[in-house]
Amino acid sequence: MEAWFALLVSIFFTVAVYLLLSKSIIRVLLGVAILGNAVNLLIFTGGRLTRGVPPVVPGHQDALTGPAANALPQALILTAIVISFSFFAFLLVLAWRAYEVLQTDNTDEMRVAEPKDEPAPPLGY
Amino acid sequence: MAASTSPHADLSAALVLEPAASADWLVILPVAWCLAIGALLVMLRRKIDWHPYIAVLGLAGLVLIDILLLRHVLASGPVTMVMGRWLPPFGIAFTVDLTGALFALTASVVALAGGIYSLADINDSGRRYGFYPFLMLLMAGVSGAFLTGDIFNLYVWFEVLLISSFGLIVLGSEREQIDGAVKYGFLNLVATTLFLITTGYLYASFGTLNMADIARKAEGLAGTAPLMTLTALFVLAFGMKAAAFPVNFWLPASYHTPRVVVSALFAGLLTKVGIYALIRVTVMLLPLQREELSFVIALAGALTMLVGAFGALAQSDFRRMLGYLVVSGIGSILAGIAVGGPGGIGGAIFYALHSMLVMTALYFASGVAAKLGGSFSLSSLAGLYRRHAGFAALTLMLAFAVSGLPPFSGFWPKVMLVKAALDIGAWWLAAALLFTGFLTTVVTGRFFLLAYWRDAAAGEGTTVSATISPAALLPLTVLVILALAIGLYPEPLLSTIQSAAASLAEPSAYLNSVFPGGAP
Numbered sequence: 146m147e148a149w150f151a152l153l154v155s156i157f158f159t160v161a162v163y164l165l166l167s168k169s170i171i172r173v174l175l176g177v178a179i180l181g182n183a184v185n186l187l188i189f190t191g192g193r194l195t196r197g198v199p200p201v202v203p204g205h206q207d208a209l210t211g212p213a214a215n216a217l218p219q220a221l222i223l224t225a226i227v228i229s230f231s232f233f234a235f236l237l238v239l240a241w242r243a244y245e246v247l248q249t250d251n252t253d254e255m256r257v258a259e260p261k262d263e264p265a266p267p268l269g270y
Numbered sequence: 271m272a273a274s275t276s277p278h279a280d281l282s283a284a285l286v287l288e289p290a291a292s293a294d295w296l297v298i299l300p301v302a303w304c305l306a307i308g309a310l311l312v313m314l315r316r317k318i319d320w321h322p323y324i325a326v327l328g329l330a331g332l333v334l335i336d337i338l339l340l341r342h343v344l345a346s347g348p349v350t351m352v353m354g355r356w357l358p359p360f361g362i363a364f365t366v367d368l369t370g371a372l373f374a375l376t377a378s379v380v381a382l383a384g385g386i387y388s389l390a391d392i393n394d395s396g397r398r399y400g401f402y403p404f405l406m407l408l409m410a411g412v413s414g415a416f417l418t419g420d421i422f423n424l425y426v427w428f429e430v431l432l433i434s435s436f437g438l439i440v441l442g443s444e445r446e447q448i449d450g451a452v453k454y455g456f457l458n459l460v461a462t463t464l465f466l467i468t469t470g471y472l473y474a475s476f477g478t479l480n481m482a483d484i485a486r487k488a489e490g491l492a493g494t495a496p497l498m499t500l501t502a503l504f505v506l507a508f509g510m511k512a513a514a515f516p517v518n519f520w521l522p523a524s525y526h527t528p529r530v531v532v533s534a535l536f537a538g539l540l541t542k543v544g545i546y547a548l549i550r551v552t553v554m555l556l557p558l559q560r561e562e563l564s565f566v567i568a569l570a571g572a573l574t575m576l577v578g579a580f581g582a583l584a585q586s587d588f589r590r591m592l593g594y595l596v597v598s599g600i601g602s603i604l605a606g607i608a609v610g611g612p613g614g615i616g617g618a619i620f621y622a623l624h625s626m627l628v629m630t631a632l633y634f635a636s637g638v639a640a641k642l643g644g645s646f647s648l649s650s651l652a653g654l655y656r657r658h659a660g661f662a663a664l665t666l667m668l669a670f671a672v673s674g675l676p677p678f679s680g681f682w683p684k685v686m687l688v689k690a691a692l693d694i695g696a697w698w699l700a701a702a703l704l705f706t707g708f709l710t711t712v713v714t715g716r717f718f719l720l721a722y723w724r725d726a727a728a729g730e731g732t733t734v735s736a737t738i739s740p741a742a743l744l745p746l747t748v749l750v751i752l753a754l755a756i757g758l759y760p761e762p763l764l765s766t767i768q769s770a771a772a773s774l775a776e777p778s779a780y781l782n783s784v785f786p787g788g789a790p
Contacts, residue, residue, distance in 0.1 A: 165460065173456060184466050191474030218473060221422055225466055228429045232459055235436055239448070239455055246448045257449040258527050259590075266586035266648050266716070270724045 150190040157183035170240045170250040177236060181229030185222045192218030286355045296339040297351040297364045300332055300374060300413040307331075308406035318397040322389050325402040329382040332409060336375040343371045344766070348773070348783040350419065358419075358784050359480035365419030367780050368770035369619060373546050374416040376623045379752070380538040380630045381409050383745035384531050387634055390739040391531040399441055408434035408535070415543050419784060422479045424547060425469055428462050428511070435540060438532045439524065450527030457520035461510035468503040475500070482784035484555050485777055492558060501559035504551045505567060511544030514604055515574040518597050522581060525596065526589035526646075530637030533589060537596050538630035545603050545622050552607060553615055553774045560610065568608035572702040575601030579709035588636045588646045588721070591713065592629070595672060598706055599625040605699050606687050613690030616771035620764070621683035624756065628671045628679065631749035635665045638742050639721060648717060653726025661738060662722045664750050669714035671753045674707045679756035682764065 161183055164176030192215040200213035244250050247257060281287060307328035311321055343349060343366055352361035366374075385405065392401045411431025418424050435458075439451045469479070475495035476484055491497065506517070513521040521541070525533050552560040552567075560567075578598025585591040599621065606618025636646065638661060643651040655662040671678035684707060691700040756763055773779055 170452065177456070177459060180460070180463055184463055184470065187467060188470035188473070191470050218470070221470075221473070224422075224426065228426075229463075231433065232429075235433070236455055236459065239436075239440070239451055242443070243448045243452050246443075246445050252452075255449050255452065258446045258453075259523055264586060264649065265584070267720060270720065 146194050147190055150186065150194060154183055154187045154190060157186060168252050170243065170252065173252075174233070174236060174240055178233055181225070181233065185225055185229075188218045188222050188225070192216075284357055284360070286352060286357060286361075290351055293342050293346075294349055294351050296335060296342055297349050297366050297417060299335050300339065300378070300417065301410050303328070303332060303335060304406050304410035304413060308403045308410060311403040311406060312400070315398075315400070315403075318394065321397050321402040322385070322392075325405060326382070326385045326389075328406060329378065329385040329409070332378040332413070333375070333382050336371070336378045336413075339366060340368075340371040340375050343368055348780045350783045359478045359483040362423050363419040363480055363482070363784055364417050365482065365780060365784055366417050367773055367777075367783075368766060369546070369549070369774055370416045372619070372623060372766065372770060373542070374413050376626050377412050377416065377539055377542070378409070380626050380749075381405070381412075381535065383630060383634070383749055384535045384538075386745045387534065387637070387742055388531045389741035391529055391637060391742070396441055396529070400437065401441055404434045404437040404441075405535070407431075408438065408539070412539050412543055416546060419481050420479050421472065421481055421484065421551075422469055425462070425465055428465065428543070428547075431540065431543065432458055432462060435536065438535070439528045441529060441532065444527075447527045450524035453520050454524035457510070457517075461507055461517075464503060464507035464510065468500055468507055471496070471503070472500055480784065481550070481555060482777070482781045486781060486785075488556055489558070497556060497559050498562065501552065501556045501563055504556075505548065505563060508544045508548035508551070509570065509604075512541045512548065512600050512603075513544075513574075513597050514570050514600055515577045515597075516570075518574060518577065518600075521597055522590060522593040525593040526587060530589075530633060530640070533592075534630045534633030534637075537592065537633055538626045541596060541600055542622050542626050545600065545618075548604075549607060549615065549618060549774065553610070554777050554780070557775065560607070564608045564610060567604055568696060568699050571601045571604030571606075571608055572699055573601070574598070574604060575702055575706040576709075577601075579706045579713065582713045583709060586648045588639060588648065588651065588717070589633070591648075591717065592632050592636060595632070595710065595713070596625075596629050598710065599629065599672075601706065602684070602687060602703060605691065605703060606683075609687070609690045609694055609696065609699070610775075611690060611694070612768060612771050612775070613686050613693065615774060616764075616767050617683050617686030617690055619771060620686060620767050621680075623763075623767075624671070624679040624683055624753070627749050627756075628668055628753055631746055631753070632668050632672060634742065634746045634749070635661075635668060638738055638746065639665070641742070642738065643721065648720050651721040652724040653722075655722040656726065658738060661743070661746075662718075664746055665722065666718060667750050667754060669718055671757070673711040673714055675711065677754070677757040679753040679760075681757055682760045 161176045161180035164172045195214045198213040200216050247255055348365055348367040350363055350365045352358055352363045354361055408431050411427045414427035415424055439454055440447055476487055510517040575598050578594045581594035582591045603618045603621050606614045640646050642654055642657055645651055671680045674680040674684035688700045688703050
């Protein structure tokens with residue numbers, strides 16, 4: 146099962162990178178959303194996949210008897226989901242503001258902070 | 271062992287039972303203090319007149335806490351505190367060694383200077399928007415990143431400081447700022463996501479997130495775990511945070527757009543957090559892999575230096591020029607990390623601390639120059655020397671410091687780095703360091719010539735204000751005095767840095783502090 150998940154994660158990463166390389170901010174945003182999910186799936190897979198085996202130590206024992214999924218990566222993902230969600234929300238608003246203010250969502254035309262033909266510094270005085 | 275079923279289980283196997291010594295609370299205090307002050311400021315959002323004073327007092331308190339923390343670490347070695355009393359590696363550990371304490375102290379000094387400068391730079395609308403709560407939360411993130419001993423926790427602090435920096439960079443919402451913030455936001459998010467990916471792989475191969483535990487296990491896992499992949503990914507992620515070539519382009523695209531004090535704080539704090547994380551991970555956790563990657567890091571360092579210096583040479587805007595100088599400084603630090611050894615790592619740490627103070631001060635100087643001359647552009651700034659000779663002297667000292675000329679703070683780390691590079695036979699790296707120093711001298715010399723010595727009549731600059739606000743001059747002066755003091759009397763700082771670098775390369779004291787009883 147891990148192998149299939151690894152394949153799925155790699156597809157997620159491929160799509161995310163493809164979208165991130167786009168010039169249009171809205172596609173980049175979609176790329177960011179998929180990238181966040183790709184990472185979450187990656188960590189999830191890294192913590193072992195078992196079905197229907199709760200990692201609970203029975204009362205009369207000191208350790209787990211069989212293999213079970215590690216619960217810690219799932220806790221890490223929970224943190225990562227919250228963070229990536231809030232970042233996505235911020236970037237969504239920022240992209241909208243950028244579209245409103247700069248009248249474009251093409252990154253090639255976003256040259257306000259770095260104007261295209263700025264004069265060279267003075268050569269003498 | 272039936273202990274787990276009895277009500278009197280042996281808690282000492284899993285928990286820290288004796289209460290922490292009161293001095294140990296200093297480990298967590300910087301973060302808790304910043305979060306508390308930040309929360310207080312949010313609660314007082316209707317009393318914006320109080321904000322600056324509370325924040326400046328809070329930051330002064332932070333400097334005091336960090337001084338006490340550094341003294342404590344100097345006296346008794348690395349200090350560890352675990353959250354929720356769980357013994358490491360299960361509990362999240364905060365472990366402070368000399369490197370972390372030095373970085374945290376310098377960061378708090380920079381933040382205090384920024385807090386004072388903001389009195390002259392942040393107006394009522396900035397206060398209402400929440401500049402000061404963001405500043406305190408930023409400092410919580412920065413302090414947490416310097417003090418934590420857990421790699422996932424480091425990621426969380428990165429995110430805390432990143433989200434606060436988003437709030438700061440768009441403060442004002444001008445066209446330029448939105449443009450810069452888009453590039454800053456997306457590329458930094460990708461960098462921290464790369465860091466998270468690497469952390470996921472790291473946990474999957476090590477089964478632990480505690481830095482001391484990782485450092486202990488790294489050698490044993492060298493044959494089976496993909497440690498080179500991990501190290502390469504860490505170098506890329508932290509290199510992107512630190513703005514190393516070829517992933518540096520977000521920095522000069524965004525650092526000149528926000529308020530001057532925000533640029534100054536970013537230049538002093540954010541890239542250096544990336545550098546600190548890189549030093550921590552490559553030098554302490556994965557030293558063998560760092561040696562194998564050292565050529566790549568050295569090449570990236572040399573190119574970063576040169577790209578930064580040439581970029582600065584091509585700018586006609588004061589603040590954009592400074593953005594490239596920040597990048598150039600990152601290159602010198604990378605060179606030190608690549609060379610390794612006490613000289614290289616010590617030089618890298620020293621250069622990072624010097625760069626935090628001096629780059630912040632230079633951004634302050636750009637703000638003051640723009641207030642006096644009415645512009646950031648080198649073609650219209652002129653006659654600043656005639657207008658305020660004292661300020662011109664301060665800027666000149668900073669120009670010397672950033673170029674690495676004696677007797678200022680930039681000189682000693684540069685000497686250490688060049689010597690360390692020559693010692694291992696990397697003459698090209700030493701040449702790149704010296705050539706960058708020369709180019710930086712040209713950059714700062716030209717800009718001093720144009721903006722300060724040129725007669726005002728030749729330029730079109732108009733005087734906006736004839737005097738400098740004391741709130742702007744005070745932090746600038748203090749930072750310049752610090753740079754001069756470090757340059758004139760480097761011995762105490764130098765010896766502290768040397769022992770910090772030594773304990774990074776040989777982290778037995780760090781490990782002992784996390785696992786006092788040896789292996790659990």
